[in-house]
Amino acid sequence: MSVSAALDASKTASIIADFPILARKTSRGKRLVYLDSAATSQKPNPVIDTLVQYYREYNANVHRGVYEIASRATDAFELSRAKVADFIGARSDELIWTRNTTEAINLVSASWGAANIRSGDAILLSELEHHSNLVPWQLLAERTGAHLRFIPVDERGLLVLDDLDRLLDGVKLVAITHVSNTLGTIVPLDRIIARAHAAGAVVLVDGAQGAPHLAVDVKALDADFYAMSGHKMLAPTGIGALYGKRELLDAMPPFLAGGDMIRRVEYRHTTFNDVPWKFEAGTGNIADAIGYGVACDYLANLDMTWVREHERRLSDYAFQRLAELEPRGLAIYGPRNASLVSGAISFNFADIHAHDLASILDTEGVCVRAGHHCTMPLMDKMGWAATARASFYVYNDERDVDALIDALEKAAVIFKL
Amino acid sequence: MDDFYRDYILDHYRNPRNFGHLEHPDAVAEDTNPLCGDHIKIELRVDDQGKIADIRFSGKGCAISQASTSMLTETAKGMTLEAAARLTKDAVLENVGIGISPTRMKCAMLGLRVLKSAAIGTIAAWPDEE
Structure with a gap:
């Protein structure tokens, strides 16, 4: 050895x-031989202990209470956002909590997509995509009259980029996986994103299988959106994140509506909260969000x-x-x-x-x-x-x-x- | 579960009986196991007395779904449509003769669900949920 x-x-x-x-x-x-981490990862003691500690010691809603444990919960919730953002090279005001990658992609599809995709526009995907980075775009295309194109995959499971510039012609959005969940193929994002931007397209990366396994720097990648799930990277189920460039997030309409995402509400009119809270209606998944930060600490430490x-x-x-x-x-x-x-x-x-x-x-x-x-x-x-x-x-x-x-x-x- | 794969099960998996298609079937049904995407189609020829005179199945799937369907076609041949419609999961379990784990029960029941659907002319319930 x-x-x-x-x-x-x-x-x-x-x-x-x-x-x-x-x-x-x-x-x-x-002996348990767990070879299904692409479905969901196992959880280390620090993450499990974090959940128990939150419920035993400071369970309270965030952004509301003025009392001690509410303040502790809010601090932990927002500190965790900063940790998860830092883990992928982002700022905390560019990171939205979601349930998972699927919800993060649906957020972009429903909000950015509805505001920006018009009849006749093209959306470029790859043939490797998981249903969660395919079906939301099919629905958006049906609603708007846009159409889908696909970067082909060869028999080895590698993307064929020879025709990329032609495929990118007239494309508004590229939605592409970082890593294939089926074949493990690492997608050469560095060869795709710059050309997509040159063609005027916005790029969403499905990072469900990327963030757990590869060092990710969303700024170096120059991704416009990066979606990921906590549960595939040592964190609990039910918590995920969407990174978005601040100027895009600021311009986007809300996704779900309700509490927490508002600044001021009148009976007939509402002013919305700042990003990222504008996209976080209702009480979030507090304990699991805090656990996500601990999972990122664990991975960063490794x-x-x-x-x-x-x-x-x-x-x-x-x-x-x-x-x-x-x-x-x-x-x-x-x-x-x-x-x-x-x-x-x-x-x-x-x-x-x-x-x-x-x-x-x-x-x-x-x-x-x-x-x-x-x-x-x-x-x-x-x-x-x-x-x-x-x-x-x-x-x-x-x-x-x-x-x-x-x-x-x-x-x-x-x-x- | 590892003792499920007995010789006669593997034989039905690798040499399925009544596999293929009928030229002018009187009844047809097909279904997919939502868990795994396994697909089975069953075609029936029915005689004047309402009995299943001939039967064929087609599709792709695991040894459990293929072998249990293959055996089921032998059970069903000669039955009236009414009798086929009344078959329960026990008919399949008796055929395979060995316990099926809960996670694979749908695989074993897919063929029976398709047969019952063909017999009643509409989508039948999952036999393990009746």
């Missing part, structure tokens, strides 16, 4: 100790450069080990190059349906996702009915890859491959 690999192993061991769920056994007495290198190393190992099963019918999808993917690998094994495969892996404690991964059009294009997907995060190590391979061997025996 090289020095860097040994250092990586000792760091991973201390991370694993922070995740209590990983010490639990399945009902069959198996160092996102290390996180990326750890996952690259693990993906590389997984590609090697999975290749051992290729003679027996294992098919690996996507770029098959750890430098081009971010911790998610899709595969099928001979004629075993992905759901059967996931059921058998489950009996060995190995958790993988099976199905269409909320990317039905991509699956149709590639001709795959379903795939199994293993995805890695900071708490996974080579033992987990080995457990996956052992469980696949068991599936081969059961299906008499």
Whole structure:
């Protein structure tokens, strides 16, 4: 083992100790081998403790009460906003709390989209998109008479950018994923955003699979909007965030209406609050928002450069080990190059349906996702009915890859491959 | 769940019975499992006595959905439409002869739901929810 690999192993061991769920056994007495972080990540003790502490010590609504615990809750809520914003290189007045990436994208579609997209306008997506960065734009296009275009994907799962300038002609908005949730493909945003801006388009990045795994600097990327989910990056479910350039957010109409998003209300007229609160109607998800900041602290402390290198190393190992099963019918999808993917690998094994495969892996404690991964059009294009997907995060190590391979061997025996 | 994949299940998965299409079916139904996207279509030929004279199924899916549907087509052949419409989830569970985990119950019931839909001419309820 090289020095860097040994250092990586000792760091991973201390991370694993922070995740209590990983010490639990399945009902069959198996070690929990969690390879579904692309669906949702596990939570470390500091995040779990934060939730309990909020409810035990200072549960109160924010932005309202003048008493001590209300002030503490408000401070923690806004400090967390600053932490999450800082994590992606943004200012706190450019970061809106949402429930998740899906709601963040819907906010842009409903607010910015309704104000800016007109009949005949074009919206450019890619063929990799998750349903949550596709369906909102389909609905907007139907409402406005705009039309959708797609950056094509090749058989390796990489975007084909040869025709990008032609595709960008007349485009008002580019909505594109940072990382494919199905294939792990890292999208070369640096090669897309500048050209999109040159063509006069606004760019929204679906960062659901980007922010958890890659060092993100929204200013360096020059993204106009960046949407992300807390639960995929060690934070609780139910909290996400939308980054937007301040001048865009200022010009946008409100999304949902109600309390907190107002400055002054009369019976027939309302003046709205400043950004970001203009977009945060009603009592938010306070405890989970505070937990999101703690999760970002945890990741920042690990160092996102290390996180990326750890996952690259693990993906590389997984590609090697999975290749051992290729003679027996294992098919690996996507770029098959750890430098081009971010911790998610899709595969099928001979004629075993992905759901059967996931059921058998489950009996060995190995958790993988099976199905269409909320990317039905991509699956149709590639001709795959379903795939199994293993995805890695900071708490996974080579033992987990080995457990996956052992469980696949068991599936081969059961299906008499 | 790992003991589900017995020889006869794998045999029905890899060599499904009554797989394909009928030329002029008297009744047709199809459905998708919302969980996984597995799709099954069933076509029936019905004789003068209202009995299922011939049956074919088509579609793609996991071993559980394919094998349970394959076995179900053998059960249904010769049944009246009324009898097919009254089939319950137990008919499928008896065919497969081994416990199905709750997370995979929809896979096992998809074929039966489609058969019942074809028999009654409208979308049937999920047999495991009746």
